[in-house]
Amino acid sequence: MSLADEARRNFHVTARVLPADLSDPTQVNRVERLIAEIADLEILINNAGFGVPGKFAEIPAERNAEMIQVHILATVRLCRAALPGMIARGRGSIINVSSIAAFMTSPGNTTYSATKAYLNVFSESLQDELKDTGIRVQALCPGLTRTEFHDRPGYEGYKTKIPEFFWMRAEDVVTESLDALKKGSAICIPGFRNRLLVAVIRNRVGARLIKALAARFGQRLEASSPTRR
Numbered sequence: 001m002s003l004a005d006e007a008r009r010n011f012h013v014t015a016r017v018l019p020a021d022l023s024d025p026t027q028v029n030r031v032e033r034l035i036a037e038i039a040d041l042e043i044l045i046n047n048a049g050f051g052v053p054g055k056f057a058e059i060p061a062e063r064n065a066e067m068i069q070v071h072i073l074a075t076v077r078l079c080r081a082a083l084p085g086m087i088a089r090g091r092g093s094i095i096n097v098s099s100i101a102a103f104m105t106s107p108g109n110t111t112y113s114a115t116k117a118y119l120n121v122f123s124e125s126l127q128d129e130l131k132d133t134g135i136r137v138q139a140l141c142p143g144l145t146r147t148e149f150h151d152r153p154g155y156e157g158y159k160t161k162i163p164e165f166f167w168m169r170a171e172d173v174v175t176e177s178l179d180a181l182k183k184g185s186a187i188c189i190p191g192f193r194n195r196l197l198v199a200v201i202r203n204r205v206g207a208r209l210i211k212a213l214a215a216r217f218g219q220r221l222e223a224s225s226p227t228r229r
């Protein structure tokens, strides 16, 4: 709520708040209805997301289903709700927040990577489909970013043990995303280091190297964190 106050105060805009748990299809319905009603919707940002690190076969099945619901089904439904109005007006933008995890297999983060890969293909295809409509669609693929994402259970040690070099500020991610949106890039990987990482991952030898390093880092975290054992 305080964020809405800040937006009203600093940018003189109308800010409405609609709390909704996007893992609950009924609540997604309410958001869909609101989106469809906004007559001058300029931009839809599907940002909600979370990780549940751990072995796929050990994570409760409901948590994987919730992630698919939030990352994929809610995003698809909210895009579908926004588009008829945007198409009729011949303008509008959609940003689906994905991840560089979309470009890699991630043992210990299997459903996360898979849902983000879906968002990339979905957003790129949608952008192709909408190319002559004046609407822009982007899958934003950040790497490690300083937010509350890694404060959740299972990520102990990430914020303190991964060197500062690998992290971006959320503000810088946003700036690069909006710049890329103006240029019409359907996939935005913010930060030179993240773009380099994705280029290495796409090379077969590079992918093996990154996997080995990630596995080693995972073992070190596990050894130093009692809650991950």
Ligand SMILES: NC(=O)c1ccc[n+]([C@@H]2O[C@H](COP(=O)([O-])OP(=O)(O)OC[C@H]3O[C@@H](n4cnc5c(N)ncnc54)[C@H](OP(=O)(O)O)[C@@H]3O)[C@@H](O)[C@H]2O)c1
Binding pocket: 020, 021, 022, 023, 047, 048, 049, 050, 070, 097, 098, 099, 100, 141, 142, 143, 144, 145, 146, 147, 148, 149, 150
């Ligand atoms: N931080 C990173 O390193 C990183 C890297 C790559 C991609 N991403 C992606 O960036 C996006 C934003 O994450 P963040 O880094 O800003 O993390 P964050 O600070 O934890 O924010 C995640 C947001 O998603 C919301 N959310 C989670 N589950 C939800 C649900 N069931 N219904 C409605 N809202 C829900 C959270 O709301 P509540 O606070 O109310 O739970 C929160 O506002 C996510 O899609 C994430 O996958 C993050």
